[in-house]
Amino acid sequence: MTDPNLPDGARAVALSAARLAYGDRVLWDGLDLDVAPGEFVAVLGPNGSGKTSLMRVLLGLQKLTSGTVRIAGSPPGRGNRAVGYIPQQRALDPTVAVRGRDLVGLGFDGHRWGLGLGGMRERRRRVDTALAAVGATAYADRPVGLLSGGEQQRLRVAQALVGDPRVLLCDEPLLSLDLAHQRAVSTLIDERRRATGAAVLFVTHEINPVLPLVDRILYLVDGRFRVGTPEEVMTSETLSSLYRTDIAVVRVHGQIHVVGAHGHLSDLCEDNPHHHLADH
Numbered sequence: 001m002t003d004p005n006l007p008d009g010a011r012a013v014a015l016s017a018a019r020l021a022y023g024d025r026v027l028w029d030g031l032d033l034d035v036a037p038g039e040f041v042a043v044l045g046p047n048g049s050g051k052t053s054l055m056r057v058l059l060g061l062q063k064l065t066s067g068t069v070r071i072a073g074s075p076p077g078r079g080n081r082a083v084g085y086i087p088q089q090r091a092l093d094p095t096v097a098v099r100g101r102d103l104v105g106l107g108f109d110g111h112r113w114g115l116g117l118g119g120m121r122e123r124r125r126r127v128d129t130a131l132a133a134v135g136a137t138a139y140a141d142r143p144v145g146l147l148s149g150g151e152q153q154r155l156r157v158a159q160a161l162v163g164d165p166r167v168l169l170c171d172e173p174l175l176s177l178d179l180a181h182q183r184a185v186s187t188l189i190d191e192r193r194r195a196t197g198a199a200v201l202f203v204t205h206e207i208n209p210v211l212p213l214v215d216r217i218l219y220l221v222d223g224r225f226r227v228g229t230p231e232e233v234m235t236s237e238t239l240s241s242l243y244r245t246d247i248a249v250v251r252v253h254g255q256i257h258v259v260g261a262h263g264h265l266s267d268l269c270e271d272n273p274h275h276h277l278a279d280h
């Protein structure tokens with residue numbers, strides 16, 4: 001938990017009394033969330049509960065209906081370079097001819113190095129390092145449209161990391177990656193937050209692949225939410241109260257399984273990784 005006496009700039013993310021509504025539809029209200037540097041917060045919830053909308057608020061693409069939001073002490077938006085973003089996976093059109101290396105370079109542009117010779121050299125060095133970190137060096141010069149979904153996703157991770165963000169927003173970044181690359185990408189994100197103190201907000205439908213990394217969970221359901229450690233949030237009592245129905249949370253071999261009493265909770269999805277493919 002963040003020290004309440006910390007100044008705003010010492011918090012990676014500070015949401016206070018945040019409310020987001022589209023017309024009559026309230027996605028969340030009274031949301032207070034301080035994320036400390038280096039903290040890993042998983043954002044969970046069924047389809048439509050407002051996880052991506054939260055990312056959009058933190059990116060400055062969506063205004064809060066009321067309340068305040070600060071990223072590293074400043075308002076979110078284009079001028080705030082503290083944020084790296086790994087968007088939801090969407091396959092790129094095969095005709096996209098931009099090279100992976102250039103895609104990653106976009107994540108660096110606008111940073112403090114300028115375009116002088118030294119800046120260009122630094123840019124190249126950083127891009128090479130980021131490409132190597134995600135294992136994408138071998139295909140960095142190929143057109144991204146021709147790469148597989150998993151290869152494209154690894155480039156997006158490199159793009160988000162190349163600018164050394166203080167906050168890393170990840171919207172289901174493991175989707176479409178095979179198990180080995182899921183591990184590689186989660187390890188990379190984890191190493192980065194430990195090395196640089198970047199805070200991580202990680203939207204996911206599947207908590208188990210990242211459970212060992214998670215400090216706290218923000219669980220959103222139908223306008224209600226709970227923030228706490230996995231031990232506090234992932235309990236039958238808390239989830240039953242959030243979903244307003246009987247839910248059993250079972251821990252098996254260090255994994256968490258969520259079972260709805262009437263089998264209608266596929267949206268919970270820890271046991272059903274396929275549901276969201278239909279939505280995006």
Ligand SMILES: Nc1ncnc2c1ncn2[C@@H]1O[C@H](COP(=O)(O)OP(=O)(O)OP(=O)(O)O)[C@@H](O)[C@H]1O
Pocket residue numbers: 022027045046047048049050051052053054276279
């Ligand atoms: N600009 C908008 N105007 C009106 N409604 C919107 C807008 N953006 C999102 N919504 C609605 O807000 C709700 C939350 O959407 P959001 O994408 O944040 O959910 P999510 O939790 O990320 O869902 P999923 O798990 O399906 O990705 C949805 O019902 C969506 O239709």
